[in-house]
Amino acid sequence: MKRAAPLDTAFGRAAIQLTLVILLLAGWEGGVRAGWIQAFLVGSPVGIWGELVRDVSNGSLFYDTGITLYESIVGFVVGTFAGSLIGLGLWYSRFVARTVEPMIVAFNSVPKIAFAPIIILWFGTGLTSKIALAISLTAIVALIAAYQAAKEADPDLQSLLVTLGADKDQVFRKVIVPSALPGIIATFRINVGFGLVGAVVGEFISSQHGLGHLVFTASSLYDLNTVWLGLFTLMAIGFGLYFIIDLVERKSLPWKLDSVRQDLRV
Amino acid sequence: MALPAALPTLLPPPKLALRGIAKRFGATPVLDGLDFEIAEGDFVSIIGPSGCGKTTIFNIIAGLLEPDAGTLLYEGAPVDGLRGRVGYMMQKDLLLPWRTVLGNVVLGLEVRGMAPREARDKAMDYLATYGLAGFENSYPRALSGGMRQRVALIRTLIVDPDILLLDEPFSALDYQTRLYLEGVLMEAVERFHKTVVLVTHDIDEAVALSRKVVVLSHRPTRVKALHDIEIAERSPIGARSDPHFSGYFHALCSELDIQTKRVQP
Ligand SMILES: Nc1ncnc2c1ncn2[C@@H]1O[C@H](COP(=O)(O)OP(=O)(O)OP(=O)(O)O)[C@@H](O)[C@H]1O
Ligand SMILES: [Mg+2]
Numbered sequence: 156m157k158r159a160a161p162l163d164t165a166f167g168r169a170a171i172q173l174t175l176v177i178l179l180l181a182g183w184e185g186g187v188r189a190g191w192i193q194a195f196l197v198g199s200p201v202g203i204w205g206e207l208v209r210d211v212s213n214g215s216l217f218y219d220t221g222i223t224l225y226e227s228i229v230g231f232v233v234g235t236f237a238g239s240l241i242g243l244g245l246w247y248s249r250f251v252a253r254t255v256e257p258m259i260v261a262f263n264s265v266p267k268i269a270f271a272p273i274i275i276l277w278f279g280t281g282l283t284s285k286i287a288l289a290i291s292l293t294a295i296v297a298l299i300a301a302y303q304a305a306k307e308a309d310p311d312l313q314s315l316l317v318t319l320g321a322d323k324d325q326v327f328r329k330v331i332v333p334s335a336l337p338g339i340i341a342t343f344r345i346n347v348g349f350g351l352v353g354a355v356v357g358e359f360i361s362s363q364h365g366l367g368h369l370v371f372t373a374s375s376l377y378d379l380n381t382v383w384l385g386l387f388t389l390m391a392i393g394f395g396l397y398f399i400i401d402l403v404e405r406k407s408l409p410w411k412l413d414s415v416r417q418d419l420r421v
Numbered sequence: 422m423a424l425p426a427a428l429p430t431l432l433p434p435p436k437l438a439l440r441g442i443a444k445r446f447g448a449t450p451v452l453d454g455l456d457f458e459i460a461e462g463d464f465v466s467i468i469g470p471s472g473c474g475k476t477t478i479f480n481i482i483a484g485l486l487e488p489d490a491g492t493l494l495y496e497g498a499p500v501d502g503l504r505g506r507v508g509y510m511m512q513k514d515l516l517l518p519w520r521t522v523l524g525n526v527v528l529g530l531e532v533r534g535m536a537p538r539e540a541r542d543k544a545m546d547y548l549a550t551y552g553l554a555g556f557e558n559s560y561p562r563a564l565s566g567g568m569r570q571r572v573a574l575i576r577t578l579i580v581d582p583d584i585l586l587l588d589e590p591f592s593a594l595d596y597q598t599r600l601y602l603e604g605v606l607m608e609a610v611e612r613f614h615k616t617v618v619l620v621t622h623d624i625d626e627a628v629a630l631s632r633k634v635v636v637l638s639h640r641p642t643r644v645k646a647l648h649d650i651e652i653a654e655r656s657p658i659g660a661r662s663d664p665h666f667s668g669y670f671h672a673l674c675s676e677l678d679i680q681t682k683r684v685q686p
Contacts, residue, residue: 312515314485314511315509316532317484317504318483318485319505319528319533320505320529320533325532333519333520410519
């Protein structure tokens with residue numbers, strides 16, 4: 156048995172992480188005060204704190220955060236759900252799947268962000284266009300992953316169902332969907348990020364509210380403290396969503412974790 | 422065997438008959454016209470060299486593959502395959518990893534549309550009978566190889582199929598577990614009067630369990646010999662100690678060209 160480092164505990168790691176962040180912020184603030192760093196170009200922690208207090212007390216930070224969260228979550232949920240469903244559905248017909256596969260690949264190879272201007276044109280400058288953008292980013296990822304996962308379902312398990320007398324729908328429900336589920340759930344982590352990208356980029360292009368709007372307008376005014384406030388808030392949102400997804404993943408696939416969890420040291 | 426024309430109408434047709442079944446994969450001929458019959462309530466073992474097409478035969482009987490030529494007769498009538506009528510236990514245990522033991526056992530009942538409550542009760546009965554009570558909520562990955570195989574066997578038996586197709590069901594198990602599961606199988610077969618076809622690599626197992634052994638040749642595969650096994654004792658251990666056992670064993674070994682004597686340099 157190797158002895159673990161004494162700081163390698165949940166508490167120890169948190170203490171180290173906190174110390175590092177504090178050191179970074181202190182160095183930043185100190186650098187600004189000493190004149191080594193130009194506050195005009197990078198802002199300062201104390202200035203960011205001031206913005207935070209102001210935007211929290213007038214409620215605008217919550218409002219902007221709510222807008223962006225709403226756009227990205229709706230986009231993520233609808234896009235991932237619809238994409239997964241279509242991807243799984245392609246399992247039903249090899250003919251259809253093979254026909255559309257190159258089109259999907261072609262569509263996927265365009266940086267989807269490039270569609271942002273037309274999506275704004277079609278869906279207007281309100282929330283709908285941001286949701287549409289988030290959907291277009293997430294749906295394709297989910298579709299490809301779900302289709303791939305469905306294709307890779309063990310043919311022997313499918314045969315087993317057939318010998319038991321199952322029809323195609325039963326094979327789909329009892330083998331294809333459950334065996335594709337881990338692959339589909341794995342896209343949630345990526346797609347949560349893409350949902351946020353869609354919302355924020357949409358807000359950059361044209362919007363009245365949201366964190367993307369906050370960051371974009373502040374940076375055009377060289378208000379770096381507000382820019383950082385927006386970025387840190389986005390970071391916090393991303394972080395929170397990631398944890399929720401992690402929880403969903405562990406709760407929805409008990410058969411993957413259940414029982415013996417080995418502590419393998421390599 | 423050509424029977425007099427009048428006779429077949431007097432005898433009941435065999436449960437299952439293969440007539441000239443042939444199959445090739447690409448350029449490789451695998452089955453080269455197979456003929457054999459399985460009577461109702463019979464226990465038939467198929468032995469043959471690895472890769473000679475034993476699994477392929479099962480896939481054809483189960484309706485997963487179509488033969489290139491030949492017919493399959495079920496109770497005298499030609500059929501395409503016995504989808505939904507056979508209990509096919511494949512070479513791998515093929516438990517669904519996302520289902521618990523109980524979920525795996527009820528699979529076949531579920532496919533047949535049995536009410537969940539009824540299916541569950543029946544499954545719990547079977548699990549108790551076969552010594553798996555208390556494991557109904559475990560996932561397959563938490564089970565030992567022998568337990569997994571037992572679950573697969575229960576899943577096959579519970580749907581009460583006409584014919585059991587068992588493809589090397591016990592080959593991955595240690596000798597003790599194998600003897601135990603052979604006993605479980607024999608007991609179930611006698612109790613429910615099942616018709617069984619068993620593929621095995623193990624001549625010992627073939628002699629101990631079956632009443633008839635079909636020996637296959639190398640590819641392209643034909644039936645090389647048919648042996649009736651007349652051993653009164655039906656338990657796996659009892660049969661192995663029967664005085665006739667070693668006679669059958671050596672006969673089948675030489676049929677498969679297995680060298681039982683040391684080769685002289
Ligand atoms: N789907 C397939 N496509 C191409 N070749 C196949 C396919 N299935 C089986 N074969 C070939 O047919 C032959 C017979 O295969 P099969 O699995 O029936 O053998 P087997 O007698 O069950 O062998 P084993 O005893 O090792 O299980 C092998 O040479 C195999 O490579
Ligand atoms: Mg085989």
